[in-house]
Amino acid sequence: MKIVVDDKIPYLEGVLEQYFDEVVYSTGSHFTRELVKDADALLVRTRTKCDAKLLDGSNVRMIATATIGHDHIDKGYCKKNGISWVNAPGCNAYGVVQYVLSALAHISNVGNGSLEGKTLGIVGVGEVGRRIAAVASHLGLKVLLNDPPRARAENSTDFVDLGTLLQQSDIVTLHVPLIREGVDRTFHLADKHFFAKFGKPMVFINASRGEVVDGGALKLAIANQRVSYSVLDVWENEPCIDADLLRMVSVATPHIAGYSLEGKSNGTAMAVNEILRFFGFETDTKWLPQQLPMLENRIVFNGENGIEQGIKDCILSSYNIVTDDAALRKSPDLFEHLRGNYRVRRELSYYEISNVNDEQVAARLKGLTFKVNYNG
Numbered sequence: 001m002k003i004v005v006d007d008k009i010p011y012l013e014g015v016l017e018q019y020f021d022e023v024v025y026s027t028g029s030h031f032t033r034e035l036v037k038d039a040d041a042l043l044v045r046t047r048t049k050c051d052a053k054l055l056d057g058s059n060v061r062m063i064a065t066a067t068i069g070h071d072h073i074d075k076g077y078c079k080k081n082g083i084s085w086v087n088a089p090g091c092n093a094y095g096v097v098q099y100v101l102s103a104l105a106h107i108s109n110v111g112n113g114s115l116e117g118k119t120l121g122i123v124g125v126g127e128v129g130r131r132i133a134a135v136a137s138h139l140g141l142k143v144l145l146n147d148p149p150r151a152r153a154e155n156s157t158d159f160v161d162l163g164t165l166l167q168q169s170d171i172v173t174l175h176v177p178l179i180r181e182g183v184d185r186t187f188h189l190a191d192k193h194f195f196a197k198f199g200k201p202m203v204f205i206n207a208s209r210g211e212v213v214d215g216g217a218l219k220l221a222i223a224n225q226r227v228s229y230s231v232l233d234v235w236e237n238e239p240c241i242d243a244d245l246l247r248m249v250s251v252a253t254p255h256i257a258g259y260s261l262e263g264k265s266n267g268t269a270m271a272v273n274e275i276l277r278f279f280g281f282e283t284d285t286k287w288l289p290q291q292l293p294m295l296e297n298r299i300v301f302n303g304e305n306g307i308e309q310g311i312k313d314c315i316l317s318s319y320n321i322v323t324d325d326a327a328l329r330k331s332p333d334l335f336e337h338l339r340g341n342y343r344v345r346r347e348l349s350y351y352e353i354s355n356v357n358d359e360q361v362a363a364r365l366k367g368l369t370f371k372v373n374y375n376g
C-alpha cells in the first residue's frame, strides 16, 4: 500500500513506514495527479487542494488532514467517489487561544487601555471560540457569542445575533470555518455591511480563514476608522498576500496562530491514528509523537504594575505576537517559508508561573491554563 504525505507534517519519521509499503513525502502544494494516482491514502495539510483535479482516476480511499480546517478538501467530490476523509478537530485550538490572548495583551499594552470590563465578541463558538470564551473572563473581559448553527441546534439563549454582537462589542474575533455557500456561508462574512454595523471603532481579529474577510472592505474600514486596531493571521490568496492590506493592519502574521508544538503534534497524532484505524492496522496503544522539543518553562509573576499587567506579561512571555509580525513585515514574500520553518512555540499550559502569593491571581492564571506555583 502507498501513502503520500505532506513533508511539513512534523514528528512522523519512520512511523508510517512500519505500516505502508511505500511512503512518499512531497511539498503539500506540489501534489500532482501523477504522484497520487496509485496511492491508497493521503496525509495532508491545508496546502493540498483535494479535488477532482488531483484525485480523478486515482486509487485514493482515504484522506487525513492534520489540521482543524478542511475547506481544502472537496467533500462533495469525496462522497461521490467513495473517499473517506478526516480532519483533526480541536488539535491546535489552544494554540489559537494563545495567539488571541497574546494579541489582546499586546493591543492593551500599546495604548488601547485595560481589558477589564471590555466586551469581546466571538463569532464562531466551536473548538477555538468556546475555549476563548472560557479564558476571557480571567482577563476581565465580558463575552458575546454568535454562532447561528449552534444557536439553532441547541435552542440556546447563550448566543446573540451578529448585528447585536457588532453593535455592542469592543473587540471582535472570528473563529468560523470557511463555508462558501448556503445559509451559514462565511465567505466574505466580514464585508462592508459587517463593518458598517460596528457600534464604535473596534478592534478586529481574524485567525480563521482569509476568505472570511473581504480585504477591500477591511481596508476601507481601517481607513475610515471603523476598525481602530486590526490583527490578521490569515489572508485571501495566501501566500500572495495584499501588500496594501499588510501595510494597513496593526498586527500581521503568516497563518501561524495554531502553530504551537502541542497543536502540531496533536494534529499529526490524530491524523496518523485515523489512518491506522481506517486501514485496520493493529496498534496496542494510540500512537503519539515521541521526544518533543523542550523550552525553559518557568515564568516569574511580577505584580508591581498591577495584577492585569502581571497577567499580560505572563501571556507575552509564553508567546509575543510582535515577533511574528516583525518577521512577516520584513519578508512578506517568505510567507510560506516563515510557516514551514516556524520556531518551537509551547502553549500556555506548558509554563509554570512562580512568585504568586494571591489566591485570586493564582485562580486567574490557572483559568488561562497556566500551571501555577502558588505560595498561599
Ligand SMILES: NC(=O)c1ccc[n+]([C@@H]2O[C@H](COP(=O)([O-])OP(=O)(O)OC[C@H]3O[C@@H](n4cnc5c(N)ncnc54)[C@H](O)[C@@H]3O)[C@@H](O)[C@H]2O)c1
Pocket (backbone or CB within 6 Å): 068, 069, 070, 089, 090, 092, 093, 096, 123, 124, 125, 126, 127, 128, 129, 146, 147, 148, 149, 150, 175, 176, 177, 178, 179, 183, 184, 185, 186, 207, 208, 209, 233, 234, 255, 256, 257, 258, 259
Ligand atoms: N489561523 C490558524 O492557524 C487556525 C488554526 C485553527 C483553526 N483555524 C480556522 O478556524 C476555524 C474554526 O476552528 P474551530 O476548531 O473552532 O472549528 P469548529 O468547527 O469547531 O467551530 C466552528 C464554529 O463556527 C460555527 N459557525 C459556522 N458557520 C457560522 C456562521 N456563519 N456564523 C457564525 N458561526 C458559524 C460552527 O457552528 C462552529 O461552532 C477552522 O475552520 C479553521 O479554518 C485557523
Ligand SMILES: O=C(O)[C@H](O)[C@H](O)COP(=O)(O)O
Pocket (backbone or CB within 6 Å): 044, 045, 046, 047, 066, 067, 068, 069, 070, 092, 255, 256, 257, 258, 259
Ligand atoms: O486549520 C488549521 O488547523 C490551521 O489553519 C492550521 O494551522 C493550518 O496549518 P497548515 O496546514 O497550513 O500548516
